[in-house]
Amino acid sequence: MNREQMTPERWHRIETLFEAALERAPQERAAFLDEACGGDEALRQQVMDLLNCHKEAGSFMEAPVGRGAAQMWLQDEAASLVGRRIGPYRLTRRIGQGGMGEVYLAVRADEQYHKQVAVKLIRRGLDNAAIIRRFRQERQILARLDHPHIAKLLDGGTTEEGLPYFVMEYIEGVSITDYCDRHMLSTVERLKLVRQVCAAVGYAHRNLVVHRDLKPSNILVTAEGVPKLVDFGIAKILHPESASQTIETTTEVRPMTPEYASPEQVRGEPITTASDVYSLGVVLYELLTGHRPYRLKTGRPLEMMRAICEEEPERPSTAISREEERSLRREGEDEPGGDQSRVTAGEERSAGGVTVQVISRRRGTTPERLRRRLKGDLDAIVMKALRKESERRYASVEQMSEDIRRHLEGLPVMARRGTFRYRAGKFIRRHWAGVVAAAAIVLTLIGGIVATAWQARVAARERDKARREAQKVERINSFLQQVFGAAHPFRKGRQVTVVEALHDAAQRMEEELADQPEVLAMTHRSIGIIYYSIGLFDAAEPHLRAALKLHRDIYGDEHPETAQSLFALGYFLWLKGAPAEAEGVLKKYLEISRRSAGDQSREVADALLQLGLVMNQKGDLAAAESFYREALTRYRKLLGEEDKHVAYALNNLAVLKSYQGDLDAAEKLYRRVIAIQRKLPADRENQINLATNLQNLGATLKTKGRYAEAEPLLREALDLRRRLLGENHPWIATAQIHWGDLLYRRGRYAEAEREIRAALRLQRETLPEGHIDLARALVVLGQILTSKGEPEAGEPYLREALAIRKKGLARGHVLISLAEGALGQCLMAQGRYAEAEPLLVQSYDEIHTSQGDRDPRTAEALNRLVVLYDAWRKPQRAAQYRALIPR
Numbered sequence: 001m002n003r004e005q006m007t008p009e010r011w012h013r014i015e016t017l018f019e020a021a022l023e024r025a026p027q028e029r030a031a032f033l034d035e036a037c038g039g040d041e042a043l044r045q046q047v048m049d050l051l052n053c054h055k056e057a058g059s060f061m062e063a064p065v066g067r068g069a070a071q072m073w074l075q076d077e078a079a080s081l082v083g084r085r086i087g088p089y090r091l092t093r094r095i096g097q098g099g100m101g102e103v104y105l106a107v108r109a110d111e112q113y114h115k116q117v118a119v120k121l122i123r124r125g126l127d128n129a130a131i132i133r134r135f136r137q138e139r140q141i142l143a144r145l146d147h148p149h150i151a152k153l154l155d156g157g158t159t160e161e162g163l164p165y166f167v168m169e170y171i172e173g174v175s176i177t178d179y180c181d182r183h184m185l186s187t188v189e190r191l192k193l194v195r196q197v198c199a200a201v202g203y204a205h206r207n208l209v210v211h212r213d214l215k216p217s218n219i220l221v222t223a224e225g226v227p228k229l230v231d232f233g234i235a236k237i238l239h240p241e242s243a244s245q246t247i248e249t250t251t252e253v254r255p256m257t258p259e260y261a262s263p264e265q266v267r268g269e270p271i272t273t274a275s276d277v278y279s280l281g282v283v284l285y286e287l288l289t290g291h292r293p294y295r296l297k298t299g300r301p302l303e304m305m306r307a308i309c310e311e312e313p314e315r316p317s318t319a320i321s322r323e324e325e326r327s328l329r330r331e332g333e334d335e336p337g338g339d340q341s342r343v344t345a346g347e348e349r350s351a352g353g354v355t356v357q358v359i360s361r362r363r364g365t366t367p368e369r370l371r372r373r374l375k376g377d378l379d380a381i382v383m384k385a386l387r388k389e390s391e392r393r394y395a396s397v398e399q400m401s402e403d404i405r406r407h408l409e410g411l412p413v414m415a416r417r418g419t420f421r422y423r424a425g426k427f428i429r430r431h432w433a434g435v436v437a438a439a440a441i442v443l444t445l446i447g448g449i450v451a452t453a454w455q456a457r458v459a460a461r462e463r464d465k466a467r468r469e470a471q472k473v474e475r476i477n478s479f480l481q482q483v484f485g486a487a488h489p490f491r492k493g494r495q496v497t498v499v500e501a502l503h504d505a506a507q508r509m510e511e512e513l514a515d516q517p518e519v520l521a522m523t524h525r526s527i528g529i530i531y532y533s534i535g536l537f538d539a540a541e542p543h544l545r546a547a548l549k550l551h552r553d554i555y556g557d558e559h560p561e562t563a564q565s566l567f568a569l570g571y572f573l574w575l576k577g578a579p580a581e582a583e584g585v586l587k588k589y590l591e592i593s594r595r596s597a598g599d600q601s602r603e604v605a606d607a608l609l610q611l612g613l614v615m616n617q618k619g620d621l622a623a624a625e626s627f628y629r630e631a632l633t634r635y636r637k638l639l640g641e642e643d644k645h646v647a648y649a650l651n652n653l654a655v656l657k658s659y660q661g662d663l664d665a666a667e668k669l670y671r672r673v674i675a676i677q678r679k680l681p682a683d684r685e686n687q688i689n690l691a692t693n694l695q696n697l698g699a700t701l702k703t704k705g706r707y708a709e710a711e712p713l714l715r716e717a718l719d720l721r722r723r724l725l726g727e728n729h730p731w732i733a734t735a736q737i738h739w740g741d742l743l744y745r746r747g748r749y750a751e752a753e754r755e756i757r758a759a760l761r762l763q764r765e766t767l768p769e770g771h772i773d774l775a776r777a778l779v780v781l782g783q784i785l786t787s788k789g790e791p792e793a794g795e796p797y798l799r800e801a802l803a804i805r806k807k808g809l810a811r812g813h814v815l816i817s818l819a820e821g822a823l824g825q826c827l828m829a830q831g832r833y834a835e836a837e838p839l840l841v842q843s844y845d846e847i848h849t850s851q852g853d854r855d856p857r858t859a860e861a862l863n864r865l866v867v868l869y870d871a872w873r874k875p876q877r878a879a880q881y882r883a884l885i886p887r
Contacts, residue, residue, distance in 0.1 A: 015097075017047045023215075023259050085109050086119055086165055087157045101135060105170060117154060118170045122163050132164065139166040141209050141232045149200035151230045171228045173220035180221075180287055181362045187373050190287045190363070191404050193227055194280070198401035200229045201280065205273045205397065206792055206830075212271060214279035215260040216286065259292055263309045263388050274390035277397055281385025288374060289316045290359035293386060309388065316382055317374035320356060320367070377407040380415035398796045411761055414769070518561075521550035525565055528572070537576050537768055544569045563592045563603070571610060577771040577808060579617040586611050602645075605634035609649055617772065619810025621656060628653045644686060647676045651693055654700075659814055661851030663704055670697035684724060691720035691735070699738050705856055707746055714739050730766045733759040733777070741780045749788050756781045772808040775801040775815070779822050786822075791829040798823040814857070817846040821861050828864070833872040840864050844881075853886065 017036055021029045029051060037044040081104065084091050089106040095118065096103040106119045122135050142153035155167035173179070176197070180190050197219055204211060211218075211232060218231045258266065262278035265271060285293050293313030294304075313319075360370040381403050387393045394400040394414075403413045513520040528543030548565040555562050566589040573582035586607055593603035612627030632649035639645055654669035670693055677690040698713030718735040725731060740755030760777040767773060778801035785794030802819040809816055824839035844861040851858050862884055869878035 014043065014046050017043070018051065020258065021047060021051055023257050081121075086121070086159060087155065087167070088112075089117060089119055089155075089167060091119060106167070116170045118151075118168045119165060120168065121159070121165045136164055138232050139164060142166065142168070144207050145204060145209065145232075147200050147203045149196055149227050149229055150204065151228050171220050171222065171230060173222040173228060175216040176219040176221050176227060176283070177216040177286055179225075181290075183225075184362055184364050186364045187288060187370070187378075188408060191408060193221070193225075194284055194287065195401045195404055196227050197229065197283075198280065198397045198404075200227070201276055202397040202401070203792060204229075205276070206795070210271055210273055211276050211279075212265070213257055213260070214276055214283060215257050216283060219283065258304050258308070259294075261308065262390070264390060266305050266308050272390065273396065274393050277385055277393045277400060278390075280397060280400065281382055281393075284385065285313070285316060285382050288378060288382070289319055290362070291319055293319075313383070313386055315374075315379040317371050317376075317379050320359070320371055320374065377413050377416065381407065381413060384415040396796065402796075406764070409761065411765060517550055517554055521547050521554065521561070521565070524550065525568055529568060532572050532575055536766075537572070540572055541576075544572055558592055558596060560596060563589055563596065566592070567607070567610070570614075574610065574614050574617060576768055577617070577773070579614045579808075582614045583611065583618070586614060600634055600637065602634075602638060605631045605638065605645070608634070609645075609652065612652055616652070616656060616659070617808070619813040621659060625653070625656055628656065642676050642679055644677070644680055644689065647673045647680075647689065647693070650676075651689075651696065654696060658700055658703070661814070661855045661857075663700055663855065666700050667697065667704075670700060687720060688724055688731075691717045691724070692731075694720070695735055695738055698742075702738070702742050702745065703856060707742060710742055714742055728762065730762065733762040733766075734773070736762075737777050737780060740784075744780060744784050744787070749784055753781070753784050753788075756784060770804055770807065772804060775804045775808075775819065778804070779819055782826060783822050786826045786829050789829075791826045794826050795823070795830075798826050812846055812850065814847060814850050817843045817850070817861070818857065821847070821864060824868075825864055828868050828871065833868060836868060837872075840868055859885070 017033065020036070021032055024032055033044050033047055037047070081091055081102075082093055086106070088108055088110055090109040091104040091106050093105050094102055095105045101120045101122055104119045104121070106117050108115060122132065139153070139156055142151075143156075146152065151171050152169045153166055154169060156165065158164055174182070176193065179185075180193065185193070201211060201214065209232070211229070213231065214229075218229065220228045220230055222228065260279045260282045262271075262275040265275055282293060285291070294307040294311060356367045360367045363370060365373070381400070384403075385393055385400055394403070399414065403415055406413050509520055509523055513523060524543045525547035528540045528547060531537070531540035531543065544565070548562070548569055551559065551562040551565045566585055570582050570586035570589060573579075573585060590604065590607040590611065593601060593607055597603045608627045608631035612624045612631065615621075615624035615627060628649055632646065632653070635643065635645040635649055650669050650673045654666045654673065657663075657666040657669060673693045674690065674697060677686060677693060680686045694713045695717035698710040698717060701707075701710035701713070714735070718732075718739050721729070721732055721735050736755045736759035740752045740759065743749075743752035743755065756777055760774070760781060763771075763774050763777060778797045782794035782798035782801065785791065785797070798819065802816070802823055805813070805816045805819050820839045821843035824836040824843060827833075827836035827839070840861070844858070844865055847855070847861045848858050862881060865881040866878050866885070869875070869881065
């Protein structure tokens with residue numbers, strides 16, 4: 001076929017097939033073209049000519065066109081444009097081509113300054129309405145994106161022929177896979193690079209842009225190691241005006257790169273940001289393993305669709321192992337498509353022509369170490385991104401990036417959340433010393449509780465019964481000492497033995513204590529308390545439930561031991577953040593205690609106090625206050641005014657008053673609590689409680705804007721807790737959050753961010769997913785990032801916090817309103833005024849209703865509305881709210 005016979009439609013068909021074939025392994029291309037060309041031998045030969053002439057290069061946008069026979073179609077036309085002036089730029093050479101455009105290197109024609117740029121033009125012969133519309137859309141998409149890891153749009157205009165063009169920064173780089181292999185980047189370095197790419201894609205998503213063609217050749221890395229996202233030619237804008245549009249093409253091939261396309265793209269279904277998450281998962285898979293997720297035998301479209309839509313990809317660690325197994329069976333065979341010059345004698349050859357040794361060497365490691373590195377977290381992260389159902393993938397690229405960060409820092413990843421042994425192992429590996437110490441403290445406390453309970457019963461019971469009680473206590477102590485004897489901190493394997501010993505004890509208990517159900521029940525309860533005391537809630541729950549069942553079976557519902565197991569389970573459920581179930585359990589405990597111990601007893605007071613905490617967690621502040629006051633009345637009558645239990649109740653009332661907006665009453669109550677606690681013996685328990693109330697008073701003064709008074713209180717609280725509990729106790733996180741929040745309010749953003757991130761890491765390790773206590777750190781971190789000029793980075797944290805509070809608290813709770821206000825301010829900082837407005841209005845209305853005019857949080861919410869409308873240039877609305885500011 002000569003040049004005169006080459007129509008634009010014919011060329012576009014050739015180019016589409018050429019690019020699709022390039023994405024396949026060399027040995028798969030012939031079969032692919034047999035089916036794709038549908039018997040058109042001339043078409044098939046033309047594509048093969050291009051493939052035979054093609055040589056890989058790392059230039060801007062797409063791979064360069066071929067040489068030899070292909071030049072008769074491609075280079076003559078390109079040569080005619082070289083030297084031409086487009087706007088203020090002169091084209092110097094063609095550097096790439098895409099499905100609808102060509103990219104030229106260019107310089108300023110007026111020589112005002114010297115700068116190389118990339119100019120993208122619509123290819124001659126493809127200037128139909130659909131292509132022009134797609135081209136203009138790409139230009140419009142780039143105009144709205146300004147991110148350090150996205151190629152920047154510099155200029156644009158229309159040629160003399162009336163066709164659009166645009167000018168971009170020239171990225172002199174190579175694909176991300178080539179860059180990583182050429183520089184032999186480690187797995188850690190590759191993951192850090194992917195996180196930068198995630199930041200760019202996440203930014204595009206927040207600007208309502210889905211890329212739809214994420215693949216290594218569209219992620220270029222400069223010589224300085226900076227990744228740049230390019231080619232938004234088939235990107236989609238997610239807004240109502242364009243959501244119903246379809247992108248027209250001159251062929252039946254959908255605009256995508258099949259090997260990196262999501263199942264919904266392959267099926268032609270609506271595209272969302274989840275498709276980009278999937279494609280990034282494929283890229284990550286390739287960067288980690290040197291392979292793509294699916295091994296296609298023929299490369300035919302039906303096989304490709306079936307694999308992507310139906311087959312589960314191999315886990316990265318397994319894929320490497322299985323490649324090695326296949327290579328052993330194929331050793332010595334001459335395989336097509338392999339770069340045999342790169343394989344040294346004696347290396348195993350995989351089915352794709354690349355050895356496991358080569359892959360691992362390019363990552364600076366050995367095959368076995370690479371398998372171990374991939375197994376576990378990285379397997380889970382990649383497989384979550386590659387799930388067939390879009391709703392089961394990461395909800396956003398930010399979540400995917402966050403999971404990679406958590407893996408890099410040795411924290412539990414969301415993709416594996418819910419597995420006890422995994423979370424426990426992560427926690428212990430980071431904090432083994434603290435766990436041993438905490439467990440020992442709890443065991444000592446349990447021993448004291450058990451011994452005291454036994455001694456109280458001795459006087460009222462006969463000698464033989466007392467002896468049985470003593471034997472029971474001794475049996476429990478002996479068993480627990482055996483459990484922790486295996487976890488001695490100086491023995492080999494100390495990093496995991498504490499949790500392993502506790503976990504294995506569950507099996508041993510059933511055998512060793514089978515003939516002593518009373519001892520077994522109390523041991524279950526003790527181990528459950530140990531687990532939740534060190535933050536391992538998933539492990540604690542089955543033991544606490546087992547203890548309750550055994551005690552009911554042995555003693556019935558009304559026995560004190562059954563009641564104690566009820567209380568332990570109810571307290572745990574409150575800690576876990578399950579107030580609905582906790583309420584039912586604790587009310588049952590209250591009923592039993594009233595019948596067995598009397599309405600004015602300590603047991604009833606304890607139940608009332610704990611129920612107040614549960615109702616506070618639910619957001620029912622009126623019920624919480626009633627329970628607190630009932631408990632306080634009983635404690636004062638039983639124990640006098642200056643007792644630690646009276647201090648507990650007063651502290652809880654103070655917290656409640658803060659939520660109700662009565663900060664003056666809260667401050668007064670906190671000061672009374674601290675006065676009581678400073679008179680108590682300076683034992684460990686009282687000092688821990690003192691630290692809590694110093695923190696609470698400091699937080700109240702901080703809210704009232706009295707930062708200078710708050711600082712020494714919060715500092716003392718944090719220092720006390722660190723001295724008494726170590727660095728890694730969950731309560732340290734709470735103190736860090738308040739301290740970090742104070743630093744933030746005083747403008748010390750860098751210090752504040754360090755404290756809050758450390759607190760959030762600790763909370764994510766120790767609290768269940770979605771726990772209400774996570775929200776405070778998330779809100780403060782989001783506010784810090786917004787104030788630093790990074791609102792896009794802060795937004796995901798604020799959205800997570802708001803979702804947690806809406807799920808866990810009653811509608812109208814002040815904490816929900818505060819999160820809404822923080823998110824609204826973050827959106828306002830991004831210029832997204834229409835999105836910010838309803839959040840800020842609702843935040844003000846609800847804070848004003850619940851807290852009143854005098855609360856500083858009301859004034860802060862009001863001021864945000866004034867700032868919003870001033871920035872939005874709505875002076876009448878701004879004046880309306882400005883008039884409400886107290887004079």
